[in-house]
Amino acid sequence: MILISLLMNAQLSGIFSSDCYQPETRGTEYRGTLNATEGGYTCQAWDSHTPHEHLDYSPESHPTAGLESNYCRNPDKEVKPWCYTTDPDIRTDLCPLPECHGRPYYLTSGWNKYCYRHKTRGTEYRGPVSTTIEGYTCQAWDSQTPHVHDRTPQSSPDAGLESNYCRNPDGERKPWCYTTDAAKRSDLCPVPECKGIKFSGDLVCKLFRGCSQSYYYHHL
Numbered sequence: 152m153i154l155i156s157l158l159m160n161a162q163l164s165g166i167f168s169s170d171c172y173q174p175e176t177r178g179t180e181y182r183g184t185l186n187a188t189e190g191g192y193t194c195q196a197w198d199s200h201t202p203h204e205h206l207d208y209s210p211e212s213h214p215t216a217g218l219e220s221n222y223c224r225n226p227d228k229e230v231k232p233w234c235y236t237t238d239p240d241i242r243t244d245l246c247p248l249p250e251c252h253g254r255p256y257y258l259t260s261g262w263n264k265y266c267y268r269h270k271t272r273g274t275e276y277r278g279p280v281s282t283t284i285e286g287y288t289c290q291a292w293d294s295q296t297p298h299v300h301d302r303t304p305q306s307s308p309d310a311g312l313e314s315n316y317c318r319n320p321d322g323e324r325k326p327w328c329y330t331t332d333a334a335k336r337s338d339l340c341p342v343p344e345c346k347g348i349k350f351s352g353d354l355v356c357k358l359f360r361g362c363s364q365s366y367y368y369h370h371l
Contacts (some may be wrong), residue, residue: 289328
């Protein structure tokens with residue numbers, strides 16, 4: 152009943168990690184569209200280097216951090232979501248997001264682009280990470296160079312073996328890939344674990360009146 156109450160409250164107030172941030176995580180999971188700062192500055196797009204040049208935080212360097220458009224994000228565990236600004240004199244500023252104060256947040260089926268579930272060892276991970284923990288570039292799953300292998304899109308059609316993205320078609324302990332280094336056959340990938348996310352599926356879909364996707368409940 153408590154879960155149902157929380158879910159119904161979230162339905163009414165529209166809390167989907169879009170209008171507040173979880174203080175426990177400093178808002179690293181925030182995926183809303185706020186793009187202005189506490190000082191009133193407009194955010195600079197994460198893939199832009201004007202007016203502020205930056206190499207540390209980009210969609211390429213942090214593919215799981217949700218660095219889309221010019222939305223406030225927290226790729227480096229700052230105190231709360233922030234952004235670079237479009238003012239040449241103000242490099243960065245925090246964003247005026249309130250804390251969620253214990254309210255649950257939900258992720259649609261797109262959650263598996265950002266993290267992996269420990270219980271399934273990431274077999275459902277479908278994100279774009281394509282480099283390994285040790286810094287190797289991943290070999291494409293449909294390539295047999297430099298490593299010949301039997302984990303292919305044809306042999307594992309449901310494993311999401313697209314391009315050279317990290318995946319787990321064989322139940323390894325987390326997503327991995329073959330590498331493009333002939334001396335290193337395979338390596339695990341730096342995909343973060345979805346700690347604390349609990350599958351709630353049908354219950355939430357019923358509350359949200361026939362949704363076609365599975366939803367996940369963050370168990371605080």
